[in-house]
Amino acid sequence: MKKTMFLALILSAVFFCAATVLAAELPNKIVIGNPEALSGSQAKAGEQAVGGIKATIKWVNTVHGGVKVGGKKIPLDYKFYDCESKREAVTSLLERLITVDKVNFIMAPYSSSLTLAGAPVAEKYGILYMDHGGASDKIFTQGFRYIVQTIGPGTRYHTGTLDMLKKKDPAAKRLALAYKDDEFARSVMEGTEAHAKKLGYEIVFKRTYPPTVNDLTPLLSDMKASRPDIVLGGGHLADGQLLTQQMADLGIQTKALSILAAVTLPAFQNALKGKADGVMGPSHWEYGVTFSKEKALKAKQTWVGPSQDEFVKLFKEAIGMDLRPEYHAAEAAAAVLSLVLAVEKANSLDSDKVRAAMGDLKFTSFYGGWAIDKTGMQVGHDMIDAQWQNGKLVIVWPEAAATSALQYPKPAFK
Amino acid sequence: MILEQLAGNLFQGVVLGTVYGMATMGLSLIFGVLKVVNVGHGAFIMVGAFTSFAVFEYLGLSPVFAIPVAFGIGMALGMIFYYSSIRRLLKGPELASLLATFSFGVILEEGVKFLFTSDFRGFNWDLGKIDMGFTVLPYAKVAACLGSVIIAVLLYLWFNKTRAGMAMRSVVEDGVGARVCGVNVDWEYALSFSLGIGLTVASGVLLTMFVSVGINPYMGGEYTLKAFVVAVLGGLASPYGAFFGGLVFGLLENGSYTLFAQIPGLEPFAMTRFFSFLILLLILLLRPTGLLKAK
């Protein structure tokens, strides 16, 4: 029994090699594997990513007509498991996807830690490893060959925000930083601090808080005493809500408040209602951004993928719930689109060739721009800044994508 | 300036501490009577937080009304868990009951995730606030604080003035003696386990009155760890001790922030956590019976 299985394995390997050489013997579907985090601490982002990937695959197969390789249009397929946000499970499930399910490409699980956990295995099998949720810059200084990032690198999250504020009010110089103490938010803080110094800001307060925090009062009292004009901070979802609510509780009024991750999610406003007004946040993507096929073509950019509204519709179908996609879903979607374009460009399913094709791939989708540097790090995607204005999330930066003017100074907490 | 901040932090610490205390009474009650450490404690708090969220968002009622609802849910969960497993595990190794309570926590987390998804919820219950000069206090927090005190007093009265409460106390003090005196010990165990869970779920509501955001299925882990520290400060087996322990913990956590913030190169917030666990170890070493009781 084992012998025949082993034989079958060799045979299928031979078959697979032959298939990649002879375009005529291509498989009848291209499979994307994904050991996603569907329970445990990263479950929320993982659920969104799975929805985004499913929605995009549906679009590729129905609207795009499949992936064009060797003169044939091949449909995409999707295989995902739940790694429970645990590092041990990532490696074994990843290998199962590669060797048992024989997927062609891998989407990494959400978060830098889980992405890193799977990297050695992906490198070993030489399979393209699409990072849609690992923002740490350090992933790309390690010399991995098969990791390609779609989410923007952490150090750039808050730099656009500072550019915008500098332009709006050069006199507001007192800057306070209050970030979550994890590797992602810390890399944001590092980038922010460096950029702020360049712009001549005076950093009057700089503190982090532990990831699992349920009362920020002492930190905020401390911050209040430093009388900042601008507060930048946050980390993920729960602490962003907490930061805003407790600033409101303590009556800390600033001219601007920008918080990572949490602000641009509908849950932020659902939870805080009027207190959300005037709060800003950087994001990779937000519902309402004005990237469109028309604009892209006018700027002579390659456009691919569904329009924003089509994506939202497909997403809701995919998860079977009336839930709006968030940036976790959009960046996973863009990662799939980049894969489709690169495969078509390389005219091959071989990971090395597809990775090479990605090197100079540039395109625009509903998610915005996409391009990577030599290491695989995302450099083509600009962050946007969004702000809640009268219960609506509007995009205020960059000016090209803006749907509304920045409300400045921020109104008092209601 | 620093003194003013310290005063503000300590004041906030007292308010927060009463809620911590309330959130630990259930843990201590269960340990005191059954000698079971409820490792899934935080998950029950999470259930309370979702109860509060549902009552506010779906029924449009003040979270105050969620307290009895949550208490009822907790009593029911407690009875189910007690009769389905805890009862059979009491004679086994303590590991078995640790694992069982941990598994309850997982079932609740995954069950709530199934019902509500793992999104982060919150609601906006704004009653205004009072500016005291050195700090600002929202009335919602005052309500959470008062609610905790009232529940603690009610529990005290129940224990000391009613027959049922005195029967339970007799079990805490001497299980064999109580049996001889005609107390149905098995029923007392069931009752105190579900009373403990009821209190814990209700405390989840009070915590949302204190901070009404960040509600999600996995929010409880942090509260489990804090509750352990608070319970040890109060002597582990005594619900009132736990209440007192909560106050001390709130003061320590908030007060030490001001201290650590003066030392450059430290992250004061993480250091407050380190500090509270250091205190935990010292208490366990020097006064395992808690701060209140003389040895």
Added chain:
Amino acid sequence: MKGASRYLPSIPVLLAYAALFVFGLLNPGRWQLVAQLAFYCALGQAFNLFMGMTGYVDFGYVAFLGIGTYGMAISISELADKGLGLGVIVIGLILSVVFAVLLSLAVGAVALRLRGAYFAIATIGVNEGFRYLIEGARIWNGSEGIIFSRQLREMVGREAAMSLSTFWADVMVFGVAVIATVLTIVYMRGKIGYALAALRMDEDAAKVMGINVTRFKIIAFITSAALAGLLGATAWALKLTYVFPADVFGIHYTVEAIIIVLLGGAGTLLGPIVGGLIYGVSKYYLAVYLPGFQLLVFAPVIIVVIVLFPEGTVGMIKRKLIGTALEKYIL
């Protein structure tokens, strides 16, 4: 039972590890699964050595894995460019053991004076306190952790680094499991085993019988911690090539260790490997066939198992085999 025959129970355990290892070699595409199972079994063996033999539940056990991970991470990230080659790995292994032993001495001095729930809570306190000390005082890069994939690659070359992370680290985990098994049976069959058994059943009576309970507890505690340090250095540091404090001090690893030991049978030699295999295999297939719902299925099953078989599977098997020829192979 005299002489060598008292070590017979190690045969089925070592055979089971050999079988698992050979299965992995014959099925290269399942190696990571085998590696994950080996990690669970080794974790169970190492944890059981203290918890199973003394009955003390160390809830902060993961701290020893965490500090072992740091031992290897520091060694690689600091010494990678010193031209020591694979010697750095050896230094890393030594450092991880030294770190784990030092931490266990500190923890033991405080916590081993306590019993029952007080001990469990104290050890949680040590684990959490230690993590926040690293983050709060910015020790070893604080919360940013250490990523040392690049250093490892520069040190031994790309191919070697890759096979280190995807194969040899796992082989070392097998090594840790075997060391843990051998130490367990040597302890169980030696004086220390009787001393620990006595203190597990009645600590006060054990003292009166002339047993220096503190000494034997500390020996078992240090041994178990050192094995955990090695496990962190191999299964976490070498395999994953990064360390974040929030990951390596995650308390759910202790819970996993407890589940594994209890499923198999606490204080038995064969238990941890049986528990590790049951736990690992069922988790894996639930993740494959019920993604997103596996914990909802798994948690009630655990409750049912501990209610029905409080002595674990091996405890149950042992009872069934009393009086048969197989009895002397099961411990």
Added chain:
Amino acid sequence: MSLLRVENVTKRFGGLVAVDNVTMEIAHGEMMAIVGPNGAGKTTLFNLINGVFFADEGKIWFEDVDVTHYPAYKRAHMGIGRTFQISRPFASATVQENIAIGAMFGAAGSETNVDQAMEMADHYIGLIGLSSHRDKLAGGLTPIEKKMMEIARALAMKPRLLLMDEAMAGMNPKDIDKMVDFIKRIRSEEGIAIVALVEHIMRAVAGLAERVLVMHQGAKLVDEPTKIALSDPRVIEVYLGVPPGEADA
């Protein structure tokens, strides 16, 4: 030179004085009984001698070494063996293993390896007549068998002083006689001193002890050779009831 010397030892629990300024001595190979009603402080005195508790005041000497602050296991190494009032076997170990634990860690422990300890255990199992129960779990023995096993376990420690706490409680007169003979035999064979605690079985005391120490409310009441002690009016008073008027004293 005496084997054990207890000097002015006092132990309090909260407000209660459990042992009140007791002084006593026992010579090598001597056989002594400590009698007194329940709560007289006998077991606490034992616990002070073998190190389960530490004395609040006073000193304890064993073979001219001040052991007042020695932990229990160290005193066991020096040669103090002990049985318990309510038997405390290692329930899920076999009878042989129980006794072997005594041999492994007692006074001769440092020179005894596991195999030797098992052989010694077999010897003592034979001595107490439990050979047929050798591989049974100790938890499954009858109460009397447990008592016998505990004695064997303590003897396997090779003590020079054996403290026996209520070894004969709950036995019928026939068994008591057998037990008395057994204790006398091991005492002469092993050459050890024995202190036995007895609550009210005068039959055993008379047959066994050369000297009797009577305790009452924590204090030493009488310390005399057996015959004198048992006819002392104070002792009879303690056993037969306190006359009116002295009840509050």
